[in-house]
Every structure is written in structure tokens, then in C-alpha cells.
Amino acid sequence: MSQQETQLSPEYLITLGQQFGTPLYVYHAEKIKEQYAKLTTAFRGTNTVFFYACKALTNVNILRYIYSIGANVDCSSINEVKLALHAGFPPQRILYTSNGIGFDEIVEAQALGVIINIDSLSNLEKFGQKFGHSYPVGVRLRPNIMAGGNLKISTGHDKSKFGIPVDQTDKILALVGKYGLRIADLHIHTGSEIKDVDVFVKGIEILFDLIPKFKELQFIDLGGGFKVPYKEHDGETNITELAQKVEQAFANHASVNGSPVNGSGGRPLQVWFEPGKFLVSECGYFITKVNVMKDTDAATFVSVDSGFNHLIRPMFYDAYHRIENISNPTGAPKRYSVVGNICETDTFAWDRTINEVREGDYLVFYNAGAYGFEMSSNFNSRYKPAEVLVKEGAAHLIRRRDTFEDLLRNQIEL
Numbered sequence: 195m196s197q198q199e200t201q202l203s204p205e206y207l208i209t210l211g212q213q214f215g216t217p218l219y220v221y222h223a224e225k226i227k228e229q230y231a232k233l234t235t236a237f238r239g240t241n242t243v244f245f246y247a248c249k250a251l252t253n254v255n256i257l258r259y260i261y262s263i264g265a266n267v268d269c270s271s272i273n274e275v276k277l278a279l280h281a282g283f284p285p286q287r288i289l290y291t292s293n294g295i296g297f298d299e300i301v302e303a304q305a306l307g308v309i310i311n312i313d314s315l316s317n318l319e320k321f322g323q324k325f326g327h328s329y330p331v332g333v334r335l336r337p338n339i340m341a342g343g344n345l346k347i348s349t350g351h352d353k354s355k356f357g358i359p360v361d362q363t364d365k366i367l368a369l370v371g372k373y374g375l376r377i378a379d380l381h382i383h384t385g386s387e388i389k390d391v392d393v394f395v396k397g398i399e400i401l402f403d404l405i406p407k408f409k410e411l412q413f414i415d416l417g418g419g420f421k422v423p424y425k426e427h428d429g430e431t432n433i434t435e436l437a438q439k440v441e442q443a444f445a446n447h448a449s450v451n452g453s454p455v456n457g458s459g460g461r462p463l464q465v466w467f468e469p470g471k472f473l474v475s476e477c478g479y480f481i482t483k484v485n486v487m488k489d490t491d492a493a494t495f496v497s498v499d500s501g502f503n504h505l506i507r508p509m510f511y512d513a514y515h516r517i518e519n520i521s522n523p524t525g526a527p528k529r530y531s532v533v534g535n536i537c538e539t540d541t542f543a544w545d546r547t548i549n550e551v552r553e554g555d556y557l558v559f560y561n562a563g564a565y566g567f568e569m570s571s572n573f574n575s576r577y578k579p580a581e582v583l584v585k586e587g588a589a590h591l592i593r594r595r596d597t598f599e600d601l602l603r604n605q606i607e608l
């Protein structure tokens with residue numbers, strides 16, 4: 195598949211904006227397939243499985259597409275688990291990596307038959323009391339590694355709430371002894387936007403020290419966090435290099451220390467990854483229309499028909515999204531601040547060079563598939579955008595824009 199086939203043209207994006215209205219999220223199925231193929235090609239011949247971290251984008255049509263291309267799914271709430279089941283994933287291909295949840299959700303997940311990762315000693319103890327050895331369970335560990343694009347998306351460092359700190363392994367082992375827990379996998383997730391593949395190798399090294407202590411292990415789960423290029427010259431995580439280094443790390447260990455990388459019954463451990471952004475970020479385009487131009491001494495503001503209620507990443511993470519004026523591609527480049535229509539400071543981009551912008555122009559935000567629509571809200575009582583899936587050359591509406599009734603739907607008028 196050529197790059198062109200997996201990139202939607204500006205002209206086509208304009209027609210979608212005209213047909214479905216703006217603001218509009220558009221996803222390109224074949225781009226997801228291309229990204230998934232990068233993973234499976236690089237890890238071909240190894241015992242590796244990929245679980246799509248669906249918190250990035252849960253539209254059921256995206257879930258079904260991801261299932262159709264062969265990936266498993268990683269969930270972060272019981273409702274994501276239910277959506278994955280609804281989309282057709284069988285329970286044994288659904289992983290629920292929980293964080294700080296009530297034990298009732300874990301009981302529900304067990305009843306649904308999905309794979310469960312537990313991230314606290316408290317829930318692990320309750321799991322032991324209720325299920326003992328009868329149901330396999332994974333443990334989410336906090337490896338005390340600082341990694342990721344910024345602190346807000348770093349989850350494995352020594353001040354993070356996520357996982358059971360590796361220095362509390364003895365406490366995990368005590369629970370295993372007390373309740374006969376069947377620990378089937380050890381999980382770590384150090385953060386998002388990790389370009390340096392050695393971070394994953396460091397994680398494996400930490401797990402290698404622990405593997406011999408867990409006699410019924412079958413899998414190690416290295417989480418997600420592969421980087422995708424948000425800026426023009428940003429690279430992405432080199433997956434081929436990652437595959438080679440993971441294989442090398444396993445080979446080194448087998449020779450140093452007998453065969454610690456084997457799991458229960460002497461079978462080789464399977465390696466899991468949970469990519470979110472890597473699969474769906476670049477497939478997504480967010481199309482907006484310019485409402486108002488405002489010249490001031492400080493900046494020329496471009497105010498679009500959206501805001502952080504639809505794409506929160508710039509305000510929340512200082513994230514960079516490439517923005518293009520697709521309706522005036524030959525306009526003279528000028529510097530603008532692109533802002534939203536929300537009654538809060540609501541800036542998408544500061545001092546950004548864009549081809550001359552006029553009221554009514556279409557601006558597209560690239561890399562909008564992951565954590566875009568998914569983190570949207572009705573703040574300021576604005577409607578959530580529509581979503582469109584482009585697949586095999588045809589555009590399908592996969593979520594209609596909110597209507598006024600949606601704003602009132604769950605309100606109880608006294």
C-alpha cells in the first residue's frame with residue numbers, strides 16, 4: 195500500500211466537510227491497517243500479540259475494523275470491555291487493564307470471561323479471597339521508569355499512581371502464597387509517545403528479574419506508548435528495531451540464566467503490547483471551519499467552529515497538531531493563533547504559520563484519531579461532532595452530530 199493510498203487528500207476532506215458539516219472527525223480505515231501491518235511485519239515469527247488500547251478511540255465501527263484485521267483489544271473500563279464484546283471480540287481476546295477501580299468491576303469482568311490485569315494490592319487480595327487459583331490474573335507493576343512525551347502522559351515513574359510498585363513484589367508474592375493466586379501475566383506501561391526503544395528493553399530487564407518468582411506465568415505485557423509523528427519531522431518509534439531488541443533481550447537472558455524467559459510448563463512466554471496512538475492517531479482528521487478572523491496587536495486570531503470541548507489535547511497536554519488551510523493551499527503563509535469558540539482560553543496553536551486564512555475556510559487538524567473525539571465533551575452546551583469512517587474508498591457516517599435533544603437526554607426536569 196503506498197503512502198498516498200493511506201492519506202486522504204485535502205480536496206476530498208473538503209468534500210466530506212461540505213457533505214457532513216463541520217466540525218467533523220474523519221477516520222481512514224486503510225491507515226489503521228497499514229500501522230497494524232508495521233507491527234505484525236516487524237514481529238513476524240515471534241510470539242507476540244497486539245492489543246489495541248481502545249481508550250484512544252472506541253467507536254464501535256473502529257473496534258469492528260480492528261477486530262477484522264486481527265488485533266486483540268485492551269480496555270480501561272468495564273464499559274470498554276462491554277463495547278468490545280458488543281463489537282464482536284471474544285472474551286479471550288479482551289484484556290482489561292484496570293486502574294484504581296472498585297472490586298465490583300473486577301468481579302463483572304471475571305464473569306464476562308475476559309483477561310484481567312489488577313493494579314493494587316487491595317484488589318489483588320480481594321481477587322485471591324474470591325477466586326483463589328480458579329481464574330488466571332495479571333498484575334500491573336509500576337517499574338519506576340520515567341518515560342513518555344511529558345509528565346502528564348508518563349505513568350511508570352516512581353511518583354505515579356499506576357500499578358503496584360516493583361519494590362512491593364514481596365507483598366504480591368505473599369498474596370500468591372496465601373490465596374494460591376494464578377498469576378498469568380506481568381504488565382508494565384511506562385507512558386505515551388516513547389520513541390526510544392531502549393525504554394521497552396529496560397522494562398523487560400526489570401521483568402526478567404521477577405519472572406522466575408512467578409511459576410504460572412504465560413505472558414509479559416509491555417503496554418503501549420509507541421510514538422507517532424505529530425510534527426512534520428517527528429519520527430515514530432522504530433518498530434523493527436524494537437522487535438530486534440526484544441528478541442535480543444530474550445536471547446541474552448536465556449543464555450545467562452538457564453531459561454528464565456520460559457513460563458509455566460516450560461513454554462516460552464508470549465509478549466504483549468497495547469498500542470493506542472500508533473494504530474489510530476494518523477488515521478484521523480479533524481475538519482473545522484473558520485468562523486471569525488480577529489486582528490490584534492498581539493496576534494491574528496483564527497476562531498474556528500470548535501474548541502477544546504472537541505479536541506482537548508493542545509490545552510491539556512500542550513500537544514502539537516499540524517493544522518492546514520485546505521481551502522486555500524496556495525495562500526501566502528502568515529502567522530496566526532488558532533483558537534476555539536469556547537468561553538475559556540481555548541488555544542489550538544500559538545503563532546503558527548498557515549496559508550492565508552479567511553472566514554469560511556476549512557482548517558484540518560492532522561493526527562486527530564487518538565484521544566480526539568474520545569476525550570470530547572458537551573462543555574458550553576455545544577454538540578459533539580459527527581464521525582465518518584472512510585473505508586475502501588467510501589465514506590460512512592458512523593456517529594451523527596449531537597442534537598438539542600442529546601443535551602437534555604438524561605436531565606430530569608422537575
Ligand code: PLP
Nearest residue numbers: 247383386418419468469470471
Ligand atoms: N496501555 C495502557 C495501560 C495505557 O494506560 C495506555 C494509555 O494511556 C495505553 C496502553 C496506550 O497508550 P498509547 O496510546 O500511547 O499507545
